Amino acid sequence: MITFKINDEEVQARPGWTVLETAREYGIEIPTLCFHPAVSSSGACRLCMVELREGSWSKLVASCIYPVAEGLQVYTDTERVRNVRRWVLEMLLAACPASPEIVQLAAKYNVIRSRFASKDPDQTCFVCGLCARVCEEVVGLSAIATVDRGIHKRVGAPFARPTDICVACGSCITICPTGAMQKIFDSVRGEPATALTQLA
Amino acid sequence: MHSQSTALKVGSWRLQSAQDLNKLREQILSERDPARPEIVICHGTGCLANGSDKVAKAFKTAIDAAGIDAKVVPGIKTTGCHGFCSRGPLVIIRPKGLFYQRVSPKDVEEIVKRTLVEGQAVERLLYKDPKTDDLIFTEDQIPFYKLQQRVVLHNIGKIDPTDISDTIAAGGYQALAKALSTMRPEQVVKEIEKSGLRGRGGAGFPTGKKWRSALNAIKKKGRPVYVVVNGDEGDPGAFMDRTIMEGDPHAVLEGLILAAYALGAQQGYLYVRAEYPLAIRHLEIAMAQARAFGLLGENILNSGFSFDARINRGAGAFVCGESTALFTSIEGKPGNPRPKYVRSVEEGLWGRPTVLNNVETFANVPLIIERGSGWYAGLGVSHSTGTKVFSLVGKVNNVGLVEVPMGVPMAAIVEEIGGGVPNGKPFKAVQTGGPSGGCIPYRLKGTPVDFDSLTAAGSMMGSGAMIVMDDTDCVVDVGRYFLRFLEEESCGKCLPCRLGLTRMREILDNFSKGQGTEQDIEDLTSLAQAVQDGALCALGSSAPNPVLTTLRYFKEEYMAHIRDHKCPAGVCKDLITYSIDPELCTGCMSCARQCPAQCITGKKKAAHIIDAEKCLRCGICMDTCKFNAVVIS
CATH class of the missing domain: 1.20.1440.230 (NADH-ubiquinone oxidoreductase 51kDa subunit, iron-sulphur binding domain)
Structure with a gap:
């Protein structure tokens, strides 16, 4: 067993666990959106950031992918952690105003309003990629991917070509943290010519 | 490109030992007449864009036409970038080192006649000291070069990068021969550790420490281990790595082979962005030549050590310069960074221990192995040893590539080597480290340029781009x-x-x-x-x-x-108005003709007026006006 501290409390973890897994084992709350135990973690949403400290040195890491190690000192609710959380949630509120899940999560962390204007009032997808991961890792098909990069990144069919390998198992819809996949689903496997324009 | 040595035919030589390499070097040098005039024409990307290939062609024609005595026919050599890009195309006549700037094909006949036949300089093509107006005849007397210390760039501008015999004559692959014949791999790592070399890609991680960690990872995980060159230079305004790959590809390759020897790697990768076609071509040529000479591939120099490398071209994503994104890209996946809590030396390319270093870092390695870590550690300052190549761009007179020892003050680079800001004003700030770095203001111009001092000032070394800004930059x-x-x-x-x-x-x-x-x-x-x-x-x-x-x-x-709704630098379009100073305006009408919004009115020889309502603030009138009558307020 590996022994370390979360919020000054001693915790024990099995080798290979992440900080998040350990925290959940002990009932210590860390918010997540792009994490799901059924698939590999990608560290994309950054809501699970925690602060590591060692003397005067400190650093933020994503707890969903940070491997446990002997003697770590982890803090889950410091000023720096709250600052990242606050801004990610404010930006998510503006990016996905139509998602009740995100509104709820933000409210839980006292983010009620966003300083940013929303560009698409119907948007619910924030491109966490859980749909693509579950399709690849659990279903074994890779019928969904993230397409393009930077601010243009979005969920779509691999190589932007709607695919016929989808078996309509519904895993992506089940795993989607905001319900966005329900809307995207048909366009990923939809008519080839129009699917992408529907997405964008 | 023109090759100097005719005796060497690639393919007929496979070197079997360090002695073989030395014999070959002596033979190449003995075939050369040091007194023979040589016309060196810069073929770096900057000079090529200014037509230096046409200059080279013109020289060939002119020399043939001049009918110079067969014994003293000058050689023509095309080289990598000399660094003084703002003065290109550059032509240097060796052995005297006469330095001609901004040479166009129509100057060539005069150079051949005056310089090569009559032995006189063509004065109008010489560099003029901007401070004293004195003519400067040779390269080494020009302040831009005089104040530099060219270590990594020492061969660039002297050798033809497409001819391995030139590299060998200049001492290329001596470090590899030395390592393979006299050093154990472990000793190579130790030398790099002792040299204090830090990664030139930006973060300045100690190279020796990285290699040591990789050795430790190999102990745990076994081989294969990979060595990778990061040639995905993408910072706006940066062209150090491009210049090294174009101008001295064998130096990068030799550094890579040495790293492979030190770590026991059999396969290496050079990840070069596709936007650098000349660098890729020169590396390909260099690799083919090195293979033919037994310096790359199976059983290098008959030492029993085998290593080969391949070039992977980046497809245009800036983020692929980031180590984990670079690996996923080589693996054939989209170039997304991986969460990196396990270091690349333990789990890099294909999940194997991997050493990834920047082009310039690798180019330093042969120098350290050949001349010793003690020599190298004596360059620069204690925590940032060696030299650093910078690309100096923006509002500076001498735009180009410079190499200085670590720790020189920012002002020395910008004001002395760079010749200051064009209008003689002090610079406002220098952006180092590209989009990842920061702006160092004029009042901190004494900041020593080394890894730690730049970080303390809130910026970073980055790969080495220095963008100089003046009071017209917002x-x-x-x-x-x-x-x-x-x-x-x-x-x-x-x-x-x-x-x-x-x-x-x-x-x-x-x-x-x-x-x-x-x-x-x-x-x-x-x-x-x-x-x-x-x-x-x-x-x-x-x-x-x-x-x-x-x-x-x-x-x-x-x-x-x-607060004041003003842009002091006069850049932000919504906060400025263009107007015409009636005192200075001569009424030439040229601004009115150029204005795309047709918002400038006025009669011939009478002061013009800009209609601020219609004005697009494109600035064309200002660029057009020869009398500085257009002003921003």
Whole structure:
């Protein structure tokens, strides 16, 4: 067993666990959106950031992918952690105003309003990629991917070509943290010519 | 390209030992007449763009036509970039080292007649000292070169990069021969450790420490181990690595082979961005020649050590310069960074121990092995040893590539080597480290340029781009530029980077329109810190640096935008008006003719007027006016 501290409390973890897994084992709350135990973690949403400290040195890491190690000192609710959380949630509120899940999560962390204007009032997808991961890792098909990069990144069919390998198992819809996949689903496997324009 | 040595035919030589290499070197040197005139024509990307290939062609024709005696026919050599890009195309006549600048094909006949036949200089093509107006005849007397210390670049501008015999004559592959015949791999790692060499890609991680960690990882995980060159240089304004790959590809290759020997790697990769076709071509030629000479591939120099490498071309994503994104790209996947809590030396390419170093880092390695770590550690300053190559661009007289020892003051690079700002004013700030770095203001011009001092000033060394700005550059606009660049270049995976950079840029967009409050500046700072702390890879976490440093050093200029609705630098279009000074306007009408909005009126020989309502603020009138009558207020 590996022994370390979360919020000054001693915790024990099995080798290979992440900080998040350990925290959940002990009932210590860390918010997540792009994490799901059924698939590999990608560290994309950054809501699970925690602060590591060692003397005067400190650093933020994503707890969903940070491997446990002997003697770590982890803090889950410091000023720096709250600052990242606050801004990610404010930006998510503006990016996905139509998602009740995100509104709820933000409210839980006292983010009620966003300083940013929303560009698409119907948007619910924030491109966490859980749909693509579950399709690849659990279903074994890779019928969904993230397409393009930077601010243009979005969920779509691999190589932007709607695919016929989808078996309509519904895993992506089940795993989607905001319900966005329900809307995207048909366009990923939809008519080839129009699917992408529907997405964008 | 023209090859000097006719005796060497690639393929007929396979070197079997260090002695063989020395014999070959002596033979090449003995075939050369040091007194023979040689016309060196820069064929770096900058000079080529200015037509240096046509200059080379003109020389060939002119020499043939001049019918110079067969014994003294001058050689023509095309080389990599000489660094003085603002003066290109450059032609140097050796052995005397006469330095001609801005040579065009129509100057060639005169050079051949005056210099090669009559032995006189063509004065109008010489460099003139801008301070004293004295003519300077040779390269080494020009202040731009005189104040530099060219170590990594020592061969560039002297050798033909497409001819391995030139490299061998200049001492290339001596370090490899030395290592293979007299050093154990472990000793190579130790030498690099002792040299104090730090990675030239930006972060300045000690190279020896990286190699040592890789050796430790190999002990645990076994081989294979991979060595990779990061040639995905993408910072706006940076061209150090391109120049090294184009001008001295064998140096990079030799450094890579030495690293492979030190770590016991059998396969290496050179990841070079596809936008560098000349660098790729020269590396391909160099690799083919090195293979033919037994310096790369099976059983190198008959030592029993085998290593080969291949070039992978980056397809245009800036983020692929980030180590983990580079690996996923080589693996054939989209270039997204991986969460990197396990270091690349333990789990890099294909999940194997991997050493990834920058082009310039690798180019330093043969020098350290050949001349010893003690010599190298004596260059520069104690925690940043050696030299660093910088690309000096922006509002500076001598735009080009410079190499200086670490630790020289910023002012020495910008004002002495760079010749200062064109209009003689002091510079306003220097942006180091590209979009990941920060702005160093004029009042910190004494800052020593080394890894730690730049970081302490809020910037970073980065790969070595230095963008000089003057009082016509607006810090808000600079911040917007870099953020726009990174918004497009972000991989889009993590939220602080994908959403945060856009939101930061939007706040700056508002400032540039004269909108915004002090609360916005506070929010911007706080959001910038969240991006810095929260982003998944170095692209995102360093992206706020330009904004944070300008907020730190130029807060007043931000305030001028939001409080006074003014852009002091006269850049932000919504905050400036163009007008015509009636005293200076001669009524030549040329601005009125050029104006795309047709908003300039006025009669011939009478002062013109700009209609501010219709004006697009494109600045064409200002560029057109020969009398400086167009002013921004």
